[in-house]
Amino acid sequence: MNIVLCNCPQEKADSIAKELVEKKVAACVNVIPQVKSFYHWQGELCCDNEATLIIKIRANDFERLQKEILQIHPYDVPEMVELSVSNVNEEYLKWLYANTGDHNV
Amino acid sequence: MNIVLCNCPQEKADSIAKELVEKKVAACVNVIPQVKSFYHWQGELCCDNEATLIIKIRANDFERLQKEILQIHPYDVPEMVELSVSNVNEEYLKWLYANTGDHNV
Amino acid sequence: MNIVLCNCPQEKADSIAKELVEKKVAACVNVIPQVKSFYHWQGELCCDNEATLIIKIRANDFERLQKEILQIHPYDVPEMVELSVSNVNEEYLKWLYANTGDHNV
Known part of the structure; x- marks a missing residue:
């Protein structure tokens, strides 16, 4: 298995987490709230309120996760690390x- | 050294963290509060309030940690990852x- | 790239995060608030309120990050793991x- 970190707007976190679990891409997603993110965007220093998702997937499912998240x-x-x-x-x-794999199984 | 992630009910987090440090299985345990966990259990999509423990151990102590946590x-x-x-x-x-190893030292 | 975990007093977290991003040592720093840390210090079991920093750096920049953080x-x-x-x-x-590297570029 592997763990993938992904950050998103606080208000989107639950829906992204739920969808990844419902589709059996992830067995479990932990949503860490109230995370402050500092970063540069187009030369400006930005600070956003985000949630950090800790996503647990099968070892070879990174590509599949990536596709789902990008949608x-x-x-x-x-960020998908x-x-x-x-x-x-x-x-x-x-x-x-037992809780990941083909969505329709 | 290695880092182990473990989730638990919010109300158990402090006691688990304290015991792992007191027994010198972990040098430090960080408790991240108010984590929402999405997962399937017996076919149902569940959402629980948990805490995420970030446990710092010696490189070869995973088995020892596992035994302590299971108790x-x-x-x-x-989850122990x-x-x-x-x-x-x-x-x-x-x-x-210096802060891990034999409990009685 | 790599991810580095570092804990610090809650009140110092934002300034450390900002400085690492401003100096382009880190592309992004996430600050997780209200983290409780259990650890031994000089034989005493301690429990502090901290923040956990999740620092995203270039793969070979650990030494550079270390120097900055120690200052x-x-x-x-x-802790820098x-x-x-x-x-x-x-x-x-x-x-x-594109957002890390030489500070003056």
């Missing part, structure tokens, strides 16, 4: 694979 | 090793 | 490199 995320260039997982408890991994 | 965590299948660390400042690493 | 962070031994990134969407990566 439902309001930004032109959303996959972190390598070195260890996970087996029962959780089984649960993750 | 004190209320879920049958808690270890992320690979590619770099850390040396002074912090020294501090981490 | 502006109030702790003697701040770099997580390995296994995947990132290309457009975001391009944006990250």
